[in-house]
Amino acid sequence: MATQHSRSAARLMMAPAVFLLLVWMLVPLSMTLWFSFRRFLPLRGGDQGFVGFENYTRFVSSSSFWPAVQTTLIIVVGILIITVCFGILLSLLLDQPMWGQGIVRILVIAPFFVMPTVSALVWKNMFMDPVNGLLAHLWRFFGADPVVWLSDVPIFSIVMIVSWQWLPFATLILLTAIQSLDSEQLEAAEMDGAPVLKRFWFIILPHLSRAITIVILIQTIFLLSIFAEIFVTTGGAFGTRTLTYLIFQRVLESQNVGLGSAGGVYAIILANIVALFLMRIVGKNLDA
Amino acid sequence: MGRITLEKVSKRFGDVEVIPPLDLEIDEGEFVVFVGPSGCGKSTLLRLIAGLEDVTSGKVVIDGEDATRVPPAKRGLAMVFQSYALYPHMTVRKNIAFPMRMAKIPEDEQKRRIEQAAAALNLTDYLDRRPGQLSGGQRQRVAIGRAIVREPAAFLFDEPLSNLDAALRVGMRLEISELHKRLETTMIYVTHDQVEAMTMADKIVVLRAGHIEQVGSPLELYHNPQNVFVAGFIGSPKMNLIEGEEAAKHNAHTIGIRPEHIDVSRDGGGVWSGRVGVAEHLGSDTFFHIHETGLAETITVRAPGEVQFKHGDQIGLTPRADLVHKFDAEGLRIV
Numbered sequence: 305m306a307t308q309h310s311r312s313a314a315r316l317m318m319a320p321a322v323f324l325l326l327v328w329m330l331v332p333l334s335m336t337l338w339f340s341f342r343r344f345l346p347l348r349g350g351d352q353g354f355v356g357f358e359n360y361t362r363f364v365s366s367s368s369f370w371p372a373v374q375t376t377l378i379i380v381v382g383i384l385i386i387t388v389c390f391g392i393l394l395s396l397l398l399d400q401p402m403w404g405q406g407i408v409r410i411l412v413i414a415p416f417f418v419m420p421t422v423s424a425l426v427w428k429n430m431f432m433d434p435v436n437g438l439l440a441h442l443w444r445f446f447g448a449d450p451v452v453w454l455s456d457v458p459i460f461s462i463v464m465i466v467s468w469q470w471l472p473f474a475t476l477i478l479l480t481a482i483q484s485l486d487s488e489q490l491e492a493a494e495m496d497g498a499p500v501l502k503r504f505w506f507i508i509l510p511h512l513s514r515a516i517t518i519v520i521l522i523q524t525i526f527l528l529s530i531f532a533e534i535f536v537t538t539g540g541a542f543g544t545r546t547l548t549y550l551i552f553q554r555v556l557e558s559q560n561v562g563l564g565s566a567g568g569v570y571a572i573i574l575a576n577i578v579a580l581f582l583m584r585i586v587g588k589n590l591d592a
Numbered sequence: 593m594g595r596i597t598l599e600k601v602s603k604r605f606g607d608v609e610v611i612p613p614l615d616l617e618i619d620e621g622e623f624v625v626f627v628g629p630s631g632c633g634k635s636t637l638l639r640l641i642a643g644l645e646d647v648t649s650g651k652v653v654i655d656g657e658d659a660t661r662v663p664p665a666k667r668g669l670a671m672v673f674q675s676y677a678l679y680p681h682m683t684v685r686k687n688i689a690f691p692m693r694m695a696k697i698p699e700d701e702q703k704r705r706i707e708q709a710a711a712a713l714n715l716t717d718y719l720d721r722r723p724g725q726l727s728g729g730q731r732q733r734v735a736i737g738r739a740i741v742r743e744p745a746a747f748l749f750d751e752p753l754s755n756l757d758a759a760l761r762v763g764m765r766l767e768i769s770e771l772h773k774r775l776e777t778t779m780i781y782v783t784h785d786q787v788e789a790m791t792m793a794d795k796i797v798v799l800r801a802g803h804i805e806q807v808g809s810p811l812e813l814y815h816n817p818q819n820v821f822v823a824g825f826i827g828s829p830k831m832n833l834i835e836g837e838e839a840a841k842h843n844a845h846t847i848g849i850r851p852e853h854i855d856v857s858r859d860g861g862g863v864w865s866g867r868v869g870v871a872e873h874l875g876s877d878t879f880f881h882i883h884e885t886g887l888a889e890t891i892t893v894r895a896p897g898e899v900q901f902k903h904g905d906q907i908g909l910t911p912r913a914d915l916v917h918k919f920d921a922e923g924l925r926i927v
Contacts, residue, residue, distance in 0.1 A: 491644050492677035496691035496738070497665035506690070510681040 333572075340565035347559045359566035368550060375459065376546040380527045382463040383470060384520055390467075391474030391519065392512065396504075398475070399482045409479075416472040420532035427465045428454065428537050458542035465533050470526075474519045481515035482508065521582040528575050547571055594655070594745040594778030595620045596641060601650035603636055603802075610636050611802040613650060618746075618780065618795075623772050626782045627789040627825070628799035634782045635750055637799070641780065642671050642748050655745060665694075670739035671748040674755065676731045678723040678738075684710075685719040688737045695742075702741075709737040712771075729760045736771070746778035753788065765791060786826055790814070798822050820923035823848045829879055829892050831917070838887055844918035844926055851879065851894035853915040858901075862908025866891065868901045882909065 340359055343352040363369060398409055415423065431438050432453035440450035453461040485508065493503045531548050538544045540553060551571065555564030596618040603611040611633045618624050626634040639645040641652060643664035652660050659667050670691075678687050685706060692702045710716045713733040723731055732752060739747055749768070753761045769792050772779050783789055789796050790810045798805040798813065798821070806818045810826075817823035823831050831848045839847045855862070866885035871878060878899045882891045893909060901907060918926040 486675060486677060488673045488675050488677035489679060491664075492671065492673055492738075493679075493690070494644070495642060495664050495669070495671045496742070497694035498690075499665075502694065507679060510679075513681075 336565045336568045336572075338565075339561050340569050342562050344561040345559055346561060355562070359562045360569075363554070363563055363566045363570065368545060371543070372545050372547050372550040375544060376528065376548075378459060379463055379466070379530070379544075379546060380524060382459075383467050383527055384523060386463065386467040387470045387474040387523065388516055388519060390471055391478045392509075392516075394471070394475045395479035395482050396508075398479055412475055413472045415469050416476075418469065420469065420530075421536055423469055424465055424533040424536040427461075427468070432461060454537050455542050458538050458544045462533055462537060462544055465537070466527065466530055470523055473523070477515050477519050478512060481512050485511045517582070517585055521579070521585075524578055524582065525575060528571070528578065547574070596655075596746060596778065596780075597651075597653040598641070599651040599653065601637075601640060601652060602648050603633075603640060603645065604648045609802065611640070614802070614804050616797065616804065616807070618778060621776045621778055623769075623779045623781065623792060623794045624797060625789040625793035625795070626780065626797050626799055627784065627786055628805075629825075630784055631801075632799040633802040634784075634799050636802075638671075638748055638750055638780060638782045642669055643667050644671075668742075668745040669748055670742045670744035670746075671750065672732075672735045672739050672752045674751045676723075676735040676752075676755075678731055678734055680723050683720050683722055684715060684726070684734050684737075687723065687734055688719075688741055691738060691742045705741040705743075706737075709740045712740070712774075713737050728756050729764060732756065732764055733767075736768070740771075740775075744777070746780060749779065749781040751782055751784070753783070754785075761788075768792065787828060790826065796826075798825060816925070817848070817917060818925050820846055820848070820919050823917055823919070829894065832889060832891050834887055834889055834891075836888060839918075842916060842918050845921040846919040846923070848917040848919065849911040849915065851892040853912045854891070854893045855910045855912065856880070856893055856895055856899070856901075857908040857910070858905075859908065862910040864891070864909040865906060866909065868903055868905045868907060871901060871903070873898065880907075882907070885909065 341354055341356065343355045343358070344350070345352070394412065398405070398412065402408070418426075429437070434440050434450045434452045437450070437453075439453070443450040451457065489507055489511075490503055493507050498506060529548050530546065531552065534540060534544050534546060534549050535552075540549045545553070547567070548571065551564050551567040554560050554567055598614065598616040600613040600615060601611065602609065602613040626637060628634050636645060640647050643652075643659070643662065647660060650660075651658055654662075654667055654669075679690065682690065688706050688709060689702050692705065697705075706719070707716075710719055713736060715730070715733055715737060718726060718730060718734075723734065726734065735752070752768075753764055756764060765788060768779075768781075772792075781788075781792060793810055795807060796810055796813055797807050800821055805825075806813060806822045808816075813822060813826045817826060817831075820833060824833060827850055829851050831850045832854075833846055833848050835846050839845060864885040864887065866882040869881040869883045869890070871880050876897070878895045878897070880893045880895065880899075880901060882893055885891055891909060920926050
């Protein structure tokens with residue numbers, strides 16, 4: 305199939321797409337890099353020339369940098385733990401034959417189709433509102449004082465909202481992985497004297513390990529950049545300022561493009577470190 | 593240990609009765625083969641014995657105790673699956689150790705049994721590999737090893753050789769028979785291949801649509817098939833089954849004559865005569881398919897050694913009268 309001719313034809317055909325994607329990525333990247341080395345204050349004198357690494361040192365030495373990194377990690381890790389654990393449980397449940405399986409599966413996947421802004425608004429106003437929220441009513445029904453979710457436990461609330469959105473993704477990938485498990489293996493384990501929990505631990509979980517790593521990898525990359533949920537709910541208050549949100553504030557609220565761009569470059573480096581690290585784990589898993 | 597009795601065991605999947613009530617007795621140390629065409633319920637029957645399926649009615653008795661409601665792990669049976677069902681993320685050693693680990697057998701005893709099984713199955717050099725790095729035959733042996741170390745009352749084999757190539761299959765067939773002779777443990781073996789059944793079994797159970805058609809030793813089935821189905825199923829090439837006028841001459845609805853029980857003559861003299869069609873030369877034997885014999889059916893004849901008939905030759909056929917099997921209109925043997 306792959307003759308010299310077909311290969312060069314393929315390259316030619318792909319060239320426009322590759323070119324477009326490269327431009328799409330390279331232009332913003334180089335602009336970010338460019339601005340990160342300049343003092344650029346749109347409302348206070350505009351572009352004022354190169355300042356070397358000043359923006360980089362200022363961004364890191366700011367008192368809000370490390371708390372933002374910490375918040376980011378707490379949120380990402382929290383969501384990962386919740387989505388993976390519940391994803392496994394849900395996929396095990398959905399794998400059982402039951403009446404109305406198709407509809408149930410679509411319902412489970414549904415949250416993934418809701419836009420982040422919309423889901424955050426729904427959660428904020430319909431569930432977590434301390435006066436009219438469903439949860440407030442529930443609390444009052446049991447005679448308890450309603451929790452003011454977004455200011456009392458803001459990080460937990462955001463983790464909840466985003467987990468709700470990403471749980472379908474984890475469930476879907478883990479469900480397909482469970483379905484690919486040879487049922488004879490489970491029967492063999494049953495014959496070998498492994499009760500349900502041990503079958504899960506020794507057969508199903510190792511079988512899922514690759515899917516779990518993939519879920520973690522993809523979710524981490526997306527979760528590092530969550531923004532809408534924070535913007536809509538707490539607006540970065542109550543200690544929910546993540547790295548992404550800090551960059552947003554530097555550029556739009558402080559009107560300091562240079563400083564924000566430097567933060568963006570840090571975020572790119574961080575995401576690449578995480579990706580590299582996770583790729584290695586996946587690579588190791590794929591060898592097995 | 594290893595005496596299994598089925599009493600009026602039946603199995604339904606919804607409205608479909610896969611296995612109508614049947615009785616079967618499997619003696620200690622016997623090598624029993626369930627054989628039949630695909631979909632005859634032989635695998636289901638095995639899974640009922642294993643406990644992987646619940647019986648709809650009837651009793652499964654193992655060593656004198658009612659095991660109908662006993663979970664599979666507690667029945668003391670070990671099963672070898674068609675896909676081998678090895679655990680891909682464990683090494684061979686861990687695969688073999690798994691049932692012992694579940695049974696909480698002490699480490700040193702585990703080690704002893706693994707080494708013993710590995711030596712018996714030529715797996716010693718592969719103990720630290722994973723199933724993915726093994727050939728089909730080696731995986732098969734690992735699956736058997738995992739069964740052996742449990743020291744079960746009986747082994748259950750579910751079409752274990754069907755994923756192997758032809759040469760390996762013959763080899764593994766011998767190894768399993770050898771193993772049976774050495775362990776003297778009851779073995780139940782499911783296959784659709786009558787050659788496997790004939791070569792390995794002490795007792796063959798021929799199944800069709802969940803019914804037991806006949807139970808007997810391989811040669812009993814070969815010499816005295818109880819009905820047309822068994823007659824056609826056992827033996828290779830297939831027995832010639834002839835209906836109509838020719839059968840009426842023997843006062844039967846159907847007569848059967850095995851290809852190896854027909855004498856051929858070149859000059860055309862004989863009970864039937866016909867034209868040679870395709871000839872299959874195996875070296876040791878030659879199979880001829882004979883057309884235009886005046887019978888509705890094509891007759892298959894087996895001639896020992898190399899016989900030089902050409903396509904289109906006219907030859908004579910003479911069935912050996914004492915080896916003609918007669919069946920009535922219901923397909924049952926006429927004695």
